[in-house]
Amino acid sequence: MSERTAMPSVTAAPVRRIGIRSRLHKLDARWSPYLYISPFFLLFIAFGLFPLGYTAWVSLTDRTLLDPHPSFIGLDNYTALIHDSYFWNAVENTLGIWAISTIPQLLIALGLATLLNTGLRARTFFRMSVVLPQVTSLVAVALIFTQLFSRDYGLVNYMLHFVGIHNIDWEAGRLSSWIALSVMVTWRWAGYNALIYLAAMQGIPDELYEAAAIDGAGAWKQFIHVTIPQLRNTIIFTVIISTIGGLQLFTEPYLFEPLKQGATGGSARQYQTVVMYLYEKAFAGTQFKFGYAAAIGWALFLLIALISLVNLLIVRRIRTAEA
Amino acid sequence: VQIKPTIRSPRHRLRLLIAILVVGGVVATSLVAGTASGSGKDKITLRVSLFGDFGYHDLYKQYEATHPNIDIKEDIQSYADHHANLAKNLAVGSGADDIEAIEVGFIAQFKSHPNYFVDMNKYGAKKLQKRWLPWKWSQSLARNGVQIGLGTDVGSLGICYRRDLFKQAGLPSGRAAVSKLWPTWQKFMAVGKRFQAHAPHGVSFFDAGSNVFNAMIGQQNPAYYSRSGKVIVGSNPAVKRAWALTMQGIKAHESAGFAAFSNDWNTGFKNGTFATVTCPAWMMGYIQGQAPNTAGKWDIAAVPGGGGNWGGSFLTVPKQGSHQAEAADLVKFLTSPAAEKYVFKQTGNLPSQPALLKSPAVKRFKNPFFNNAPVGNIFATSALKLKPQILGPHHGDIQTAASNAIQRVEQHKQTPAQSWKQFLKDVKAVT
Numbered sequence: 001m002s003e004r005t006a007m008p009s010v011t012a013a014p015v016r017r018i019g020i021r022s023r024l025h026k027l028d029a030r031w032s033p034y035l036y037i038s039p040f041f042l043l044f045i046a047f048g049l050f051p052l053g054y055t056a057w058v059s060l061t062d063r064t065l066l067d068p069h070p071s072f073i074g075l076d077n078y079t080a081l082i083h084d085s086y087f088w089n090a091v092e093n094t095l096g097i098w099a100i101s102t103i104p105q106l107l108i109a110l111g112l113a114t115l116l117n118t119g120l121r122a123r124t125f126f127r128m129s130v131v132l133p134q135v136t137s138l139v140a141v142a143l144i145f146t147q148l149f150s151r152d153y154g155l156v157n158y159m160l161h162f163v164g165i166h167n168i169d170w171e172a173g174r175l176s177s178w179i180a181l182s183v184m185v186t187w188r189w190a191g192y193n194a195l196i197y198l199a200a201m202q203g204i205p206d207e208l209y210e211a212a213a214i215d216g217a218g219a220w221k222q223f224i225h226v227t228i229p230q231l232r233n234t235i236i237f238t239v240i241i242s243t244i245g246g247l248q249l250f251t252e253p254y255l256f257e258p259l260k261q262g263a264t265g266g267s268a269r270q271y272q273t274v275v276m277y278l279y280e281k282a283f284a285g286t287q288f289k290f291g292y293a294a295a296i297g298w299a300l301f302l303l304i305a306l307i308s309l310v311n312l313l314i315v316r317r318i319r320t321a322e323a
Numbered sequence: 324v325q326i327k328p329t330i331r332s333p334r335h336r337l338r339l340l341i342a343i344l345v346v347g348g349v350v351a352t353s354l355v356a357g358t359a360s361g362s363g364k365d366k367i368t369l370r371v372s373l374f375g376d377f378g379y380h381d382l383y384k385q386y387e388a389t390h391p392n393i394d395i396k397e398d399i400q401s402y403a404d405h406h407a408n409l410a411k412n413l414a415v416g417s418g419a420d421d422i423e424a425i426e427v428g429f430i431a432q433f434k435s436h437p438n439y440f441v442d443m444n445k446y447g448a449k450k451l452q453k454r455w456l457p458w459k460w461s462q463s464l465a466r467n468g469v470q471i472g473l474g475t476d477v478g479s480l481g482i483c484y485r486r487d488l489f490k491q492a493g494l495p496s497g498r499a500a501v502s503k504l505w506p507t508w509q510k511f512m513a514v515g516k517r518f519q520a521h522a523p524h525g526v527s528f529f530d531a532g533s534n535v536f537n538a539m540i541g542q543q544n545p546a547y548y549s550r551s552g553k554v555i556v557g558s559n560p561a562v563k564r565a566w567a568l569t570m571q572g573i574k575a576h577e578s579a580g581f582a583a584f585s586n587d588w589n590t591g592f593k594n595g596t597f598a599t600v601t602c603p604a605w606m607m608g609y610i611q612g613q614a615p616n617t618a619g620k621w622d623i624a625a626v627p628g629g630g631g632n633w634g635g636s637f638l639t640v641p642k643q644g645s646h647q648a649e650a651a652d653l654v655k656f657l658t659s660p661a662a663e664k665y666v667f668k669q670t671g672n673l674p675s676q677p678a679l680l681k682s683p684a685v686k687r688f689k690n691p692f693f694n695n696a697p698v699g700n701i702f703a704t705s706a707l708k709l710k711p712q713i714l715g716p717h718h719g720d721i722q723t724a725a726s727n728a729i730q731r732v733e734q735h736k737q738t739p740a741q742s743w744k745q746f747l748k749d750v751k752a753v754t
Binding site: 067068086146150151153169172258259261262263264266267268284286287288 | 401402403407410414428429433439581582584585587591596716717719720722724727728731734736753
């Protein structure tokens with residue numbers, strides 16, 4: 001992008017007599033690209049940057065939802081947050097659910113992509129169907145999975161009883177609720193990631209596979225030594241995207257909760273995510289603690305920034321290792 | 324038709340014809356629509372936002388018939404979403420319906436911000452004050468004298484029980500005999516023990532510890548808040564007593580351990596996995612909706628420990644609405660004695676007006692779904708005996724924290740002592 005926009009001004013430089021036309025042309029070449037991309041940035045300022053700044057301001061006040069005359073309390077909300085065990089519990093839950101949903105999800109996606117990349121019959125049909133979960137309403141997904149994982153009359157428990165496992169109260173346990181939620185997330189996102197991997201796989205030159213085959217590598221070795229290294233950048237991309245998505249997990253656990261009043265994420269807050277905790281403080285019941293919820297929002301923002309930074313460092317390291 | 328000479332090809336002619344037809348059609352239909360809505364005065368649409376079926380549909384039709392310029396639309400959301408959205412809409416100054424229902428667990432919080440609501444007294448409610456139970460009237464009365472809403476129903480208490488399951492467990496099944504079994508909650512828990520000893524496989528005595536606890540709390544005054552508005556959950560012996568009794572029942576395996584209003588709980592009604600449910604009057608409608616297959620198997624007995632209240636609602640008119648006078652008039656209609664009587668017969672929601680509670684029409688009303696139990700008499704008696712409770716702004720949040728605390732014990736995650744400790748901590752965090 002930057003190379004292309006720089007081009008006209010370079011070619012225009014040798015011309016001695018600069019007329020108005022060419023001056024305008026120069027201006028046009030120089031600033032038009034900014035104009036063209038400005039809608040995004042204007043929208044981003046209105047709906048991204050401004051709320052971010054406003055939330056930062058609210059987080060420094062004791063504002064409640066129904067009382068719009070808050071007083072400034074400095075960093076009190078943040079100091080309270082640091083000592084709030086429920087906040088850290090929510091962070092732990094979020095990271096836990098993220099870990100056990102993202103890793104299997106990406107592995108499944110890789111496997112699916114490999115299968116879809118082979119000469120299957122009705123290939124387009126299968127490729128289309130893996131993204132079907134993506135176009136399903138999230139609310140419908142959450143409600144149906146909640147029923148599948150219900151204690152007494154759920155299909156999952158019904159299937160498990162054939163192998164001698166009896167009535168797991170999925171929602172009540174910490175790990176079991178995490179697993180149930182991870183299944184929801186994985187079901188929804190594995191196909192999407194598979195499609196991204198598939199696109200990347202089709203960009204891998206055939207010569208690499210041919211060379212590997214001549215060297216005597218079987219399908220598995222080809223997958224490990226050709227496909228995976230070639231997909232490295234794509235894998236990093238999907239990891240970052242699913243990290244950001246995973247840390248903002250809300251709808252699935254919110255709808256998973258049987259007691260629909262507090263957004264507490266189970267009776268012992270066993271699956272309350274950070275966003276759910278924010279919602280609990282701001283909107284659920286009658287707490288309406290907006291200032292505190294804003295502080296949670298900013299803490300989550302910092303957490304995501306931190307994790308993205310770690311991701312970035314890892315990517316850098318891989319790049320330098322390559323070089 | 325002067326366009327004719329300029330038309331050159333049949334193709335052009337066709338296009339023009341289509342264009343004329345489309346434009347003409349649009350104009351014609353808009354004219355028709357205009358005359359339809361233009362009959363009489365400008366038509367006003369009043370939106371009513373509720374958190375469940377209040378049984379108002381026929382009443383809307385009736386009101387629209389006598390007020391031809393009014394059109395009524397109803398929005399229904401879940402209990403939690405409804406109140407959260409109302410708070411959001413009030414805060415941003417738009418988006419609320421012309422009429423918004425508020426449940427008693429939220430009324431104290433909303434009435435502490437009376438400036439968001441129309442003062443019903445300005446629309447003649449003051450003259451009607453005598454209609455309502457005095458405590459119902461004062462529950463929605465703000466400190467500055469603004470009446471933010473009018474009472475719909477009260478949730479006076481009874482116990483719904485399954486006659487067939489009681490019989491199978493060798494207990495009496497007639498409602499008078501059953502009521503005699505449990506004059507107190509201690510006795511109720513003892514009956515539970517007897518039930519459990521001979522219960523059909525997989526059936527528990529009550530549905531959820533939290534429901535039993537809520538009923539006991541609903542009979543206390545003070546309960547969560549003192550008269551001066553202080554939170555006294557930890558220091559009130561009545562709360563501690565209710566907790567201990569609930570724990571005793573759970574320990575004796577009398578609870579099915581459901582979270583109230585969950586999917587599993589709903590299915591539990593259909594499959595008969597519990598023999599009793601705490602029944603505020605509005606619960607009758609809920610059971611009939613959830614488990615129509617159990618018609619006639621239920622009956623209703625008196626609640627242990629005398630009268631008590633759980634639930635009940637108010638209709639309010641947010642100030643941001645543009646048809647406040649019309650909305651206030653509709654609220655008065657929907658909470659009129661005739662309307663409350665009609666709703667009671669439809670859904671079982673008990674009127675909040677003493678004259679109605681004493682009237683033969685309510686007192687003699689029997690519900691066939693509940694084995695022709697004289698529900699009017701049972702609930703009206705309980706409502707008139709009731710000691711009103713002081714509510715605080717976070718009553719609903721404390722109730723949620725209590726439900727979670729009881730669930731932790733039912734799910735064997737904590738001992739009663741541990742859970743009580745966390746409950747007190749939660750109460751501190753939400754108030």
